[in-house]
Amino acid sequence: MSTSTGRRLRADAEHNIARILAAAEEVLAVDPAASLEQIGEAAGLTRATVHRRFASRQALLEALTERLNQRYLSALDQSKAETAPPLVVLRRLTEIVFELKISHRFTMELMSARDGCRSGLSPEVEAGLEQVFVRLREAGEITATGADWCRQVYLALLHEAHELPDDAADLVAAGRSRAELVVRAVVGALGGAPSPVGG
Amino acid sequence: MSTSTGRRLRADAEHNIARILAAAEEVLAVDPAASLEQIGEAAGLTRATVHRRFASRQALLEALTERLNQRYLSALDQSKAETAPPLVVLRRLTEIVFELKISHRFTMELMSARDGCRSGLSPEVEAGLEQVFVRLREAGEITATGADWCRQVYLALLHEAHELPDDAADLVAAGRSRAELVVRAVVGALGGAPSPVGG
DNA sequence: ATTAAGTGATACACGCCTGTCGCAGTTAAG
DNA sequence: CTTAACTGCGACAGGCGTGTATCACTTAAT
Numbered sequence: 001m002s003t004s005t006g007r008r009l010r011a012d013a014e015h016n017i018a019r020i021l022a023a024a025e026e027v028l029a030v031d032p033a034a035s036l037e038q039i040g041e042a043a044g045l046t047r048a049t050v051h052r053r054f055a056s057r058q059a060l061l062e063a064l065t066e067r068l069n070q071r072y073l074s075a076l077d078q079s080k081a082e083t084a085p086p087l088v089v090l091r092r093l094t095e096i097v098f099e100l101k102i103s104h105r106f107t108m109e110l111m112s113a114r115d116g117c118r119s120g121l122s123p124e125v126e127a128g129l130e131q132v133f134v135r136l137r138e139a140g141e142i143t144a145t146g147a148d149w150c151r152q153v154y155l156a157l158l159h160e161a162h163e164l165p166d167d168a169a170d171l172v173a174a175g176r177s178r179a180e181l182v183v184r185a186v187v188g189a190l191g192g193a194p195s196p197v198g199g
Numbered sequence: 200m201s202t203s204t205g206r207r208l209r210a211d212a213e214h215n216i217a218r219i220l221a222a223a224e225e226v227l228a229v230d231p232a233a234s235l236e237q238i239g240e241a242a243g244l245t246r247a248t249v250h251r252r253f254a255s256r257q258a259l260l261e262a263l264t265e266r267l268n269q270r271y272l273s274a275l276d277q278s279k280a281e282t283a284p285p286l287v288v289l290r291r292l293t294e295i296v297f298e299l300k301i302s303h304r305f306t307m308e309l310m311s312a313r314d315g316c317r318s319g320l321s322p323e324v325e326a327g328l329e330q331v332f333v334r335l336r337e338a339g340e341i342t343a344t345g346a347d348w349c350r351q352v353y354l355a356l357l358h359e360a361h362e363l364p365d366d367a368a369d370l371v372a373a374g375r376s377r378a379e380l381v382v383r384a385v386v387g388a389l390g391g392a393p394s395p396v397g398g
Numbered sequence: 399a400t401t402a403a404g405t406g407a408t409a410c411a412c413g414c415c416t417g418t419c420g421c422a423g424t425t426a427a428g
Numbered sequence: 429c430t431t432a433a434c435t436g437c438g439a440c441a442g443g444c445g446t447g448t449a450t451c452a453c454t455t456a457a458t
Contacts, residue, residue, distance in 0.1 A: 114362065144369050144372075145368045145369065145372070146363075146367045146368040146369040146370075148363060148364065148367060149359070149360075149363060149367055149368075149369040152359040152362065152363070153356065153359055153384065156355040156356065156358065156359045157352065157355065157356075157388065159355065160348070160351040160352055160355045161348075163313065163351065164345075164347060164348060164351070165347065168345045168347060168348055169344045169345040169348075170343050170344065170345040170348040171345075173343075173344070184390075185352065185387075185388040185389070186388070187387075188384075188386075188387030188388045188389070188390065189356065189384040189385070189387045189388040190384070190387070191383075191387065
């Protein structure tokens, strides 16, 4: 709905849209309540121009989330393309998302802030993620069946691992790789052992 | 630092402080950017009175976090008092914190929003939580050694389980109890199996 | 009952962000 | 080159939240 709203833009205008989005990400990562003025300044543009490209602050934020959803899709493609074993897919995906968390910190948190029960992720991304867990289950790596639960646990552990200081003991134990740590934790959380109690 | 700043307050004033805090929690849970006016109205008081009791918005928020930290401490006491087995302690603690997440939703999220690497939790609460994981490790239930990692994983999984819809498949599998689900996931994530990959 | 504390109501100053104009100058596109 | 698009600049109106202060009134404390 935001891609090509009317007729084609001039090249420089299109270019400025990119600069605004990049600047917004950069500035809002530092101060989530930053004004459009600050964003424009960081983009080397005027507030007026920001308004010309994005009718409202809300519109700008929506453009940011749409952009991140595209990166997510691309990440999913990159990691599962070669029909690799599901654990490898999970590890690759994790590594890419770690990079996204660095370059798109603000938007990541924006999308994590659920309103109600929505995840902020596009349906396509959610479906792609679900596929990863379906394959993990088929391969016997996990036992959990709920798509929501799997996705939430994964993203949560990914996030926490990312917040971890560089010299954390558990990181060393995982061979210095945050991705390794996440993969192990996710597999453990989603059910290495079937059911130690009842049922 | 906020308890008994100067001389004693009159009884009704002290009472109003409690009403303001309760109203703030209630209102901010719905709209985190709500004005002091809205909070005052919800408390049956005027904005002026809110300002009399809390010099600034910032001061009010700090009072909220201090309050929640006290609840955390009390929760830790309640769950580990009887020297119960660590897994039971974890489950009890989880159940209590679930209730806190309902009654203190806003403040929970306020404290989760880390600025830098601080957790928002008071040192006492962090220490108490660490003790729980130390005992879990001594009992052989987990293998992870990092205090930060353990705490973060626990709180994250707790949060995600709480966000889960009531009819989630994994909840049924865990015997309908979110606390059960969290305990299993935490134990799994923090290392049921030592190290399936390398040295 | 007396006094000090507390509240309601109202008003004001201040600052900030948003959204929208218009105009002059610059730049891409054909 | 010529035109239409785009930007910078400045200005404006409107809204909202904060923080402070004053004054009359009510209430707890002793």
